[in-house]
Amino acid sequence: MTPVQQKVLTQLPSNSSDCLVQAKTGTGKTIAFLLPALQSLLSGKAFPHGQVAILIMAPTRELALQIAAECDGLTAKLTPRFECHTAFGGTARGSNLNKFLRGNPTVLVATPGRLNDILGEERVREKFEDIRTLILDEADRMLDSGFLGDVKNALKRLPPKSTGWQGMCFSATIPPSLKDVVSTVLYPGYTHLSTVDENDVPTIASVPQYVVVVPEVKDIFTSLFALIKREYAANPNNFKTIVFGTTANGVALLNALFEAAASNISPNLKIFQLQSRLNQNIRTRTTNEFRDCTSGVLFASDVVGRGMDFPNVGLVIQLGLPSNAEQYIHRVGRTARAGNDGRAVIVLTEAESYFARINKKLAIIPYPTNIQAEAAESATAVSSAFDSVDMLTKSKAYQAFLGFNKTFMKNLRTDNGGLVAMANEYAEAMQCPEQPMIDKKIVGKMGFKGVRGLRVGTVERAPAPARGPGRGGNATPGPGRGANPGVNAGTGPPRASNGGLGQGRGSNSGMGGSAGKRKQENFDSDQDTERFNPRTQGRGRGGQRRGGGGRGGGRGGQMEMPW
Numbered sequence: 364m365t366p367v368q369q370k371v372l373t374q375l376p377s378n379s380s381d382c383l384v385q386a387k388t389g390t391g392k393t394i395a396f397l398l399p400a401l402q403s404l405l406s407g408k409a410f411p412h413g414q415v416a417i418l419i420m421a422p423t424r425e426l427a428l429q430i431a432a433e434c435d436g437l438t439a440k441l442t443p444r445f446e447c448h449t450a451f452g453g454t455a456r457g458s459n460l461n462k463f464l465r466g467n468p469t470v471l472v473a474t475p476g477r478l479n480d481i482l483g484e485e486r487v488r489e490k491f492e493d494i495r496t497l498i499l500d501e502a503d504r505m506l507d508s509g510f511l512g513d514v515k516n517a518l519k520r521l522p523p524k525s526t527g528w529q530g531m532c533f534s535a536t537i538p539p540s541l542k543d544v545v546s547t548v549l550y551p552g553y554t555h556l557s558t559v560d561e562n563d564v565p566t567i568a569s570v571p572q573y574v575v576v577v578p579e580v581k582d583i584f585t586s587l588f589a590l591i592k593r594e595y596a597a598n599p600n601n602f603k604t605i606v607f608g609t610t611a612n613g614v615a616l617l618n619a620l621f622e623a624a625a626s627n628i629s630p631n632l633k634i635f636q637l638q639s640r641l642n643q644n645i646r647t648r649t650t651n652e653f654r655d656c657t658s659g660v661l662f663a664s665d666v667v668g669r670g671m672d673f674p675n676v677g678l679v680i681q682l683g684l685p686s687n688a689e690q691y692i693h694r695v696g697r698t699a700r701a702g703n704d705g706r707a708v709i710v711l712t713e714a715e716s717y718f719a720r721i722n723k724k725l726a727i728i729p730y731p732t733n734i735q736a737e738a739a740e741s742a743t744a745v746s747s748a749f750d751s752v753d754m755l756t757k758s759k760a761y762q763a764f765l766g767f768n769k770t771f772m773k774n775l776r777t778d779n780g781g782l783v784a785m786a787n788e789y790a791e792a793m794q795c796p797e798q799p800m801i802d803k804k805i806v807g808k809m810g811f812k813g814v815r816g817l818r819v820g821t822v823e824r825a826p827a828p829a830r831g832p833g834r835g836g837n838a839t840p841g842p843g844r845g846a847n848p849g850v851n852a853g854t855g856p857p858r859a860s861n862g863g864l865g866q867g868r869g870s871n872s873g874m875g876g877s878a879g880k881r882k883q884e885n886f887d888s889d890q891d892t893e894r895f896n897p898r899t900q901g902r903g904r905g906g907q908r909r910g911g912g913g914r915g916g917g918r919g920g921q922m923e924m925p926w
């Protein structure tokens with residue numbers, strides 16, 4: 364067992380005790396919560412067919428699929444068969460809901476937005492009348508302001524805590540504020556277990572964490588290119604890297620840039636992208652492809668910032684500010700999993716470099732080489748690669764840059780004018796002939812009315828670009844992993860399958876409406892945070908969604924903040 368598994372399975376008063384558990388990233392928390400929940404179900408009183416016994420909430424769709432696959436792996440030898448279903452957005456609602464209602468979903472893994480959607484139906488609520496265990500994975504994320512409302516709404520539609528169901532909260536980070544809200548799920552006398560010493564570095568000690576400080580915004584792309592090139596040259600054979608961007612549109616830009624520029628690093632360097640504006644099928648397929656690959660670069664937003672278990676990732680790079688120190692820790696935790704080695708580098712501009720300074724506990728040190736000379740040498744490769752990146756992608760990234768960094772203006776010690784100047788440097792670095800135009804409504808929503816340096820006008824909303832196969836990672840695979848029905852082959856690591864497929868083992872019902880109008884609060888946080896919005900999503904007996912199209916399409920008339 365890993366330390367957290369040993370601790371939970373030997374120090375929990377019983378397998379059905381309430382608990383708050385902290386353990387570092389990549390140390391086996393998933394099994395640490397699944398095993399006691401399953402064991403107490405198997406050894407408890409008989410459980411009615413068709414009822415959900417164990418409900419697990421996770422912040423993102425990909426993590427929900429991963430937990431379900433792990434559950435399938437654990438229960439593969441049980442008879443009768445255990446069904447583990449999933450409920451998350453981005454997949455057909457009606458057929459998946461029917462599979463759930465017709466099936467025997469003993470375990471359900473769901474994202475809160477979608478769980479609320481389906482709990483709006485009486486015939487769904489009836490399946491939770493005998494719930495035994497509720498688990499919050501990434502509990503601090505699930506109980507922060509972004510999700511707390513959805514979690515509380517879901518709980519209102521479940522049997523009250525007084526009916527005796529077990530609550531379990533797990534995460535690598537337990538900020539002090541969590542204790543104020545954890546009573547939403549746990550009894551007052553819950554057991555608190557941790558494998559992280561108070562004075563210990565919250566990240567995996569064996570992971571050296573570096574910072575590259577880039578002189579100015581205009582140097583970020585050449586610096587990132589030079590860093591990836593240098594790291595690839597040091598480890599060309601199994602170069603499996605995740606590069607985190609700050610927003611979905613920022614990640615789409617990095618993906619487009621490196622699809623064009625990667626050949627300057629290596630002719631067969633595969634590029635992948637994962638962010639919330641891709642459709643769910645592509646997200647699921649890319650997740651499986653990157654999980655299986657031995658080398659490649661995944662440009663990702665925080666849809667995979669927490670919990671995601673990609674074997675043998677040797678390097679995590681973060682470009683720009685993480686939303687907070689916890690998010691930084693979880694991103695670094697995508698490497699050095701299950702006892703493996705790993706490295707982490709964060710690339711910050713001078714203005715952003717405060718992050719490393721104020722988070723002394725993270726033990727971030729300067730990158731051992733000054734890469735600015737190599738960055739300067741990369742300028743030609745980067746600028747010619749940008750020539751093949753379309754203007755819409757650049758324009759969306761520009762607006763996302765403004766929207767995201769606006770939330771850090773105080774920390775960046777700048778004002779609206781200074782932020783617009785930074786964004787215009789960013790546009791110049793993208794080889795934009797002039798700063799992209801911003802729709803006047805968005806300028807107003809961002810609070811930039813009258814700020815000098817912006818090109819304000821009415822931007823024609825181009826149709827959302829079809830996300831066809833890209834270079835390498837996004838190419839349409841053969842009849843391979845991503846397309847397999849959700850039946851766990853039982854060979855090798857459990858495989859996440861897309862929602863809504865198959866019955867029986869691993870039959871993930873993947874319910875929930877397609878992305879409704881995504882409520883953009885301050886910037887694109889990329890988690891599956893659609894608020895359940897009855898006006899824009901199908902309701903009632905398997906009804907199909909009414910209302911807007913998928914993410915990023917801006918359809919349905921409602922102005923969608925473009926970042």
Ligand SMILES: Nc1ncnc2c1ncn2[C@@H]1O[C@H](COP(=O)(O)OP(=O)(O)OP(=O)(O)O)[C@@H](O)[C@H]1O
Nearest residue numbers: 364365387388389390391392393394535670672701
């Ligand atoms: N007892 C074990 N021995 C070896 N490997 C294990 C063991 N338990 C889990 N693992 C493997 O360790 C990896 C990380 O497990 P898991 O994803 O549950 O970590 P985690 O603690 O939940 O990470 P995070 O904090 O990022 O969510 C997985 O590949 C899992 O299969």
